[in-house]
Amino acid sequence: MKSLTNILLVAPILLPFLSAIIMLSAWKKIKFQRVMNLFASGVAVMASLAIMQKVRADGILVLHVGGWQAPFGISIVIDLLSAIMVVITAVIAFVTAIYSIHTIDPEREAFGFYPLLQFLLMGINGAFITGDLFNLYVWFEVMLISSFVLIALGGRKDQLEGAIKYVTLNLLASAIFLAAAGIIYGLAGTLNMADLARKLPLLNNDTMLNLVSVMFLISFGIKSALFPFFFWLPASYHTPPAAVSAIFAGLLTKVGVYALIRVFTLIFTHDVNFTHTVLLVLAGLTMLSGVLGAATQMDFRRILSFHIISQIGYMIMGLALNSPLALAGGIFYIMHHVIVKTNLFFVSGMVNKFEGSYRLKSLGGVFKASPVLSLLFFIPAMSLAGIPPLSGFWAKFTVAKAGFDLEQYFIVGVSLLVGALTLYSMTKIWNEVFWKDKPDSIQNNNTKESWSSVKLYLPLAILSLITIIIGFNAEPFLNLAINAAHQLLNPQEYIKIVLGS
Amino acid sequence: MIVSVILKTATRYLIPLMLVFSFFLLLRGHNEPGGGFVGGLVAASAYALFAIANGVKPTQQMLRVKPLSLIVSGLLIAVLSGFAGIVYYGVFMKAFWFETKFPVIGKIGTPLIFDMGVYLLVLGISLKIIFSLFEEDEQ
Numbered sequence: 329m330k331s332l333t334n335i336l337l338v339a340p341i342l343l344p345f346l347s348a349i350i351m352l353s354a355w356k357k358i359k360f361q362r363v364m365n366l367f368a369s370g371v372a373v374m375a376s377l378a379i380m381q382k383v384r385a386d387g388i389l390v391l392h393v394g395g396w397q398a399p400f401g402i403s404i405v406i407d408l409l410s411a412i413m414v415v416i417t418a419v420i421a422f423v424t425a426i427y428s429i430h431t432i433d434p435e436r437e438a439f440g441f442y443p444l445l446q447f448l449l450m451g452i453n454g455a456f457i458t459g460d461l462f463n464l465y466v467w468f469e470v471m472l473i474s475s476f477v478l479i480a481l482g483g484r485k486d487q488l489e490g491a492i493k494y495v496t497l498n499l500l501a502s503a504i505f506l507a508a509a510g511i512i513y514g515l516a517g518t519l520n521m522a523d524l525a526r527k528l529p530l531l532n533n534d535t536m537l538n539l540v541s542v543m544f545l546i547s548f549g550i551k552s553a554l555f556p557f558f559f560w561l562p563a564s565y566h567t568p569p570a571a572v573s574a575i576f577a578g579l580l581t582k583v584g585v586y587a588l589i590r591v592f593t594l595i596f597t598h599d600v601n602f603t604h605t606v607l608l609v610l611a612g613l614t615m616l617s618g619v620l621g622a623a624t625q626m627d628f629r630r631i632l633s634f635h636i637i638s639q640i641g642y643m644i645m646g647l648a649l650n651s652p653l654a655l656a657g658g659i660f661y662i663m664h665h666v667i668v669k670t671n672l673f674f675v676s677g678m679v680n681k682f683e684g685s686y687r688l689k690s691l692g693g694v695f696k697a698s699p700v701l702s703l704l705f706f707i708p709a710m711s712l713a714g715i716p717p718l719s720g721f722w723a724k725f726t727v728a729k730a731g732f733d734l735e736q737y738f739i740v741g742v743s744l745l746v747g748a749l750t751l752y753s754m755t756k757i758w759n760e761v762f763w764k765d766k767p768d769s770i771q772n773n774n775t776k777e778s779w780s781s782v783k784l785y786l787p788l789a790i791l792s793l794i795t796i797i798i799g800f801n802a803e804p805f806l807n808l809a810i811n812a813a814h815q816l817l818n819p820q821e822y823i824k825i826v827l828g829s
Numbered sequence: 830m831i832v833s834v835i836l837k838t839a840t841r842y843l844i845p846l847m848l849v850f851s852f853f854l855l856l857r858g859h860n861e862p863g864g865g866f867v868g869g870l871v872a873a874s875a876y877a878l879f880a881i882a883n884g885v886k887p888t889q890q891m892l893r894v895k896p897l898s899l900i901v902s903g904l905l906i907a908v909l910s911g912f913a914g915i916v917y918y919g920v921f922m923k924a925f926w927f928e929t930k931f932p933v934i935g936k937i938g939t940p941l942i943f944d945m946g947v948y949l950l951v952l953g954i955s956l957k958i959i960f961s962l963f964e965e966d967e968q
Contacts, residue, residue, distance in 0.1 A: 331919030338921045345908060353901045394914065395923035 336382065337391040337404050339375040340414050340453035343368060348446035361442040362429050368446060369422040376411075376418040383411040384808075388815070388825045390459070398827045399523040405459030405826055408812035409659060413456040413586055416666050419794070420578045421449050423787035427674055428571040430784055431681060436481050436569065444481070448474035448575070455583050459826055461509050461519040461595075464587065468505065468551070472498050475580060479568050490564035497560035501550035508543035515540070522826035525594045525819050534599050541596040541603050545610075548591070552584025554644060555613040558637045562621065565636070566629035566686065570677020573629060577636055578670035582662055585643050589658065592647060593816040600650060607648035612742045615641030619749040628676040628686040628761065631753055632669065635712065638746055639665050645743060646727050649734055655813035657726030660806055664711070664719040664798060671708040671791035675701065678784065679761060688757065693766035702762045704788040709758065711795045713751040719798035722806065832882055840882040847875035855948050856934055856941070865944035869951025876952075877959050885963040896960060899953030907946025910939045 335342075347368035351361045383389055383406055391404040406414070424445070432441055451471025458464050476498075480491040513519055515536060516527045528537060550557040561581070565573050588607075596603055618638025625631045639661070646658020678701055679694060680686050695702045711718035714725075724747055731740035798805050815821065851871035858864025880888040914923030926938035 331915055334919055334921060335915060342908070342921075345904075349901060349904045349908065352897065352904070355897060392920070393922050395918060395920045 333382065333389070334391055336375065336378060337389055337406060337457070338393070340372070340379070340417075340457055341450055343372050343375060344446040344450040344453065348443040348450070351443040351446065352440070355440070358434070358437045361437070365442040365445065366422075366425045366429070369418070369425040372418040372449070373415075373422050376415045379406060380411045380415050383408055388822055390826055399518050399520045402463050403459040403520065403522075403826055404457050405522070405822070406457050407815050407822060408808065409586070409589065409816060410456050412659065412663060412808065412812060413582070414453055416582075416663060417449065417452050417456065417579055420575060420666060420670050421445070423670070423674075423790050424571055424575045426783075426790075427574070427677075427787040430781075431571050431677055432569060433482075439481055441478070441481065444474050444478050445575070448478060452579055452583055456586060459521050461512065461521055461524065463519075465502070465505055465509055468502060468583070468587075471580070471583065472502065475576065478572050479564060479576070481572075482568070484567075487567040490567035493560045494564040497550055497557070501547045501557075504543055504550075505547035508540050508547060511536075511540050511543070520826070521590070521594055522819075522823040525597075525823050526827070528595060529598060537596065537598050538602055541592070542606070544591050544596070545588070545603075545606065548584045548587045549610070550584075552581045552588060552640055552644075553614075553637050554584075554610050554640060555617050555637075558614065558618070558640075561637060562625075562630055562633040565633040566627060570629075570673055570680060574670045574673035574677065577632065577673050578666045581636060581640055582666055585640060585647075585662060588644065589647050589655075589816065593655070594819050594822065597819075604648045604650050607644055608736075608739060611641045611644035611648050612739050613641075614638065614644065615742055615746040619746045619753070622753045623749060623756075626688045628679065628688060628691070628757065629673065630686075631757060632672050632676060635750060635753065636669060638750065639669070639712070641746070642724065642727055642743060645739060646730070649727075649730050649736060649739075650817075651730055651734055652810065652813045652817055653733065654727060654730030655816060656806065656809040657723065657730050659812050660726055660809040661723040663805060663809070664723040664795070667791050667794050667798070668708040668711045668720065671788055671795070672705070672712065674788050674791070675705045675708070678788070688760035690767060691761045692764045695762040700785060701788075704785065704792050705762065706758070707792045708795055709754040711799065713754050714747045715751070717799045719795050719802070722799065722802040726806065726809075837882045840878050844875045844879055847871055847878070851875070851948075855944060858944055859940060865947030866951050868944075869948040870955060872948070872952050873955030873959065876956055880959060880963055885960055885967065889960065892956070896953045896957035899949050900957065901953075903946045903949030903951075903953055905946070906949065907943050910942040910946060913939045913942075 347364055351364050354360045388405065388407045392398060393402050393404060395401070428441070428445070448471060451467050451469075451474060454467030454470060455464055458467060476491065476495050479494055480488060509519065512524065515531060515533065516524055518524055518527060531537070546557070550560075553561040565576055568576070592603060592607065615638045618634050618636070618641060622631045622634035622638065625634060643658045643661045643665070646654045646661060676686060679691065682697070683691055683694065685691055707718065711720040714720040714723070724743065728740050728743055731737070731743070851868040854863040854871060855865055855868035858868065876888055876892060879891065911922040913925045914920050917923070917925050924938050924940050926936055930936055
């Protein structure tokens with residue numbers, strides 16, 4: 329029984345890994361890879377739900393890999409936040425698996441799209457469940473290397489341009505992360521997060537800790553596209569195929585946000601006045617610059633990319649306000665945002681597939697061509713803007729309520745303004761792509777049948793349904809987020825369970 | 830491509846030495862400098878040397894297996910070695926050692942098997958890169 333749990337705890341890493349190996353061994357059999365990808369993602373969903381169930385029942389789960397006890401070996405630690413992230417990852421991976429079957433072109437499939445996707449998931453999951461700072465770095469690298477290939481796969485000119493920006497900035501972030509991990513190892517002599525949380529307060533060296541915490545902030549800030557490090561994101565996310573940019577948009581920046589939440593609730597709590605004020609200022613600027621950037625864009629996916637940035641600001645705002653409700657709002661925001669943003673990128677890919685463009689000027693008349701797709705855009709778009717009763721409303725409401733409770737009126741004002749501007753961008757897409765007539769100059773070489781293919785709508789419908797479910801039945805999700813926030817803000821339990829004393 | 834006779838002849842004697850040395854590094858790696866990664870690199874450099882002296886096609890024929898199969902088997906061996914720990918101790922990747930000592934090799938356990946996986950993986954990936962570069966060059 330015990331060993332079964334132990335296997336379950338490493339399942340988020342092992343499942344994608346094993347399935348990627350099997351797919352590599354069947355390099356030429358594309359059909360088999362598709363089925364395998366779908367199957368592995370389906371199993372991963374079930375495994376992640378089992379983990380979630382177990383964490384809710386038994387509290388924080390720990391596995392000392394290789395049998396080496398906590399500060400010496402690498403521990404896998406799954407608390408509620410990790411479990412939430414693993415479940416979301418599995419769900420997104422599953423819908424992307426369905427979506428990519430019909431949208432990824434044969435050349436990309438032949439060059440290992442599916443194994444790479446699974447390696448990417450392994451990296452993401454690994455980052456979510458590790459309890460060791462250096463191990464976190466390693467998983468970041470696993471994730472980044474797969475994402476480098478995925479973003480450059482296909483090798484079109486604009487794609488390589490985006491890939492170069494993406495790779496350069498992320499390598500820089502990794503280097504800073506590594507340097508910071510080195511410094512912190514020199515300070516405390518350990519890299520186990522729980523052990524760090526115990527030892528760092530004993531150092532009485534706040535100046536040095538502030539310095540290291542800022543290094544972590546910069547490194548994770550680059551990865552999660554915080555102000556002022558966000559410019560690589562809109563420069564690269566619109567170049568790969570829609571399935572890839574959807575999973576990037578949904579998950580990759582959230583790994584950075586997760587790392588920020590983890591590090592700034594567990595390890596760097598020595599000088600909250602300094603660190604969390606910096607975070608709050610950055611959160612406000614991130615929200616504003618993202619949404620204003622989106623207002624000037626005229627490309628479907630670029631608008632969405634800029635909105636990732638502004639939404640990241642809300643999550644960091646939740647973290648920076650540093651109250652249980654605010655943090656819960658931030659976590660709830662992640663749940664909502666991953667689902668909605670992936671869905672919107674899927675829609676953009678569908679529009680491109682049938683209309684052959686991402687540029688708003690050359691699109692139009694999609695509402696007439698496919699009311700279903702318009703509905704499937706309308707739901708996540710309104711959710712993103714925070715219209716009740718969809719999930720985005722509760723996410724924004726929770727964060728704003730926490731801000732009011734703490735009397736941080738200015739940042740709440742900013743967040744509400746950003747919400748209104750988000751609505752402006754979504755309306756712009758709606759008007760240009762769906763509502764207005766198709767420009768006369770653009771030839772429509774599209775056949776009617778293709779719009780009515782049900783299987784293409786399936787992943788979008790699943791995600792829209794989840795958005796609606798979270799919206800109308802927000803309480804259990806919110807309670808989950810609140811419990812996760814309580815766990816994060818009371819790290820004694822985490823430390824005790826990992827170190828065992 | 831002009832290749833000197835000296836290099837060709839020397840390669841014939843160097844390759845066995847390099848391969849033996851790579852095994853030596855692999856076996857030594859548990860407690861001393863060495864291990865699967867370095868061993869794999871040395872083995873790959875042996876094949877790279879052969880490719881420089883004799884061209885890519887003969888190297889591929891000598892290797893018999895494709896680099897991709899090396900990558901796959903290396904990954905698989907490394908992962909499966911972790912499962913022995915689950916079977917015997919219920920903990921993933923916990924080291925399982927045979928009691929008896931073997932001559933020359935010493936103690937054998939799952940860490941060695943894991944290292945062999947790493948060896949094959951590094952060898953496979955390096956050769957994949959080297960072969961691709963050579964083939965690009967020939968075109």
